[in-house]
Amino acid sequence: MSEDYFIPGAAAQSEFTEKKSRFISHLWPVASEEEARARIEEMRKTYYDARHNCWCYLLREGGVLRYSDDGEPQGTAGQPMLNVFQRRAISNVCCVVTRYFGGVLLGAGGLTRAYTRGASDVLAVAGRSRVCLWERAALCLPYGLFEQVRLLCDASGGIIEHTDYGADVTLDLLLPQGGRMALQDKLIELSAGTLTLEAVGEEYRGGPREELT
Structure with missing residues (x-):
């Protein structure tokens, strides 16, 4: 790796x-x-x-x-x-x-x-950007939970790469390595087990810009 x-x-x-x-x-x-x-x-x-x-x-x-x-x-x-x-x-x-x-x-x-x-x-x-392994995931959710899920994704260091608005909302997510399981636990708690992240794959890419220390 x-x-x-x-x-x-x-x-x-x-x-x-x-x-x-x-x-x-x-x-x-x-x-x-x-x-x-x-x-x-x-x-x-x-x-x-x-x-x-x-x-x-x-x-x-x-x-x-x-x-x-x-x-x-x-x-x-x-x-x-x-x-x-x-x-x-x-x-x-x-x-x-x-x-x-x-x-x-x-x-x-x-x-x-x-x-x-x-x-x-x-x-x-x-500034700088850390290139590391990210996990791709997809999530389908009702409109009523979108804002809460967006906040959970942000708190997990994730990025919503694409949003599709249909009968429900479908999100294409990028999450830092290990972030998918951590976010899944929070989604289970939020939705009483009805929301499930679908693993799509992994890739190396730059993360958000960081200030130099």
């Missing part, structure tokens, strides 16, 4: 200025090198007039990691950015930090701190 891991919670952007140099950070969850390369190329075209578009990406499958200083002194940009995601155990991530030079040299230490901040700031905006 695969282990849980973290990916960015969302695509994100952040910006700051350091000694007149403008640093613009972008971050995305990515699933392949092709997707990461496409994002990097997109930023190169968007910020074609910038002095540097430094980047890194890290993929869980195959342990792939790549980075570039894009003309900054060696070791002052791409590697420090990558270090941010490695320390936070974030996988399947691509980050580009664009620098518009402001005329003041930052020195190697200043550049390292600036690019580290660029990656850290944009990751804080993105």
Whole structure:
């Protein structure tokens, strides 16, 4: 069985200025090198007039990691950015930090701190999502119990992925591993045993966005 891991919670952007140099950070969850390369190329075209578009990406499958200083002194940009995601155990991530030079040299230490901040700031905006095993389930229920069931699902950490309104309400649910049995117990109590979750399958997927701690 695969282990849980973290990916960015969302695509994100952040910006700051350091000694007149403008640093613009972008971050995305990515699933392949092709997707990461496409994002990097997109930023190169968007910020074609910038002095540097430094980047890194890290993929869980195959342990792939790549980075570039894009003309900054060696070791002052791409590697420090990558270090941010490695320390936070974030996988399947691509980050580009664009620098518009402001005329003041930052020195190697200043550049390292600036690019580290660029990656850290944009990751804080993105948050993280835990990729783990989820259980799929289906549930048919009367309209009168819908709101109570919705609250029970929320309390169980579940997600209502689809709702079909017919003679009764049919829900397609995603529940964290072990959540189906826990929710079933609550449904039995709520309905005097008339509501039964139907197991549909399992899949690995990202959960709700979490703030970094």
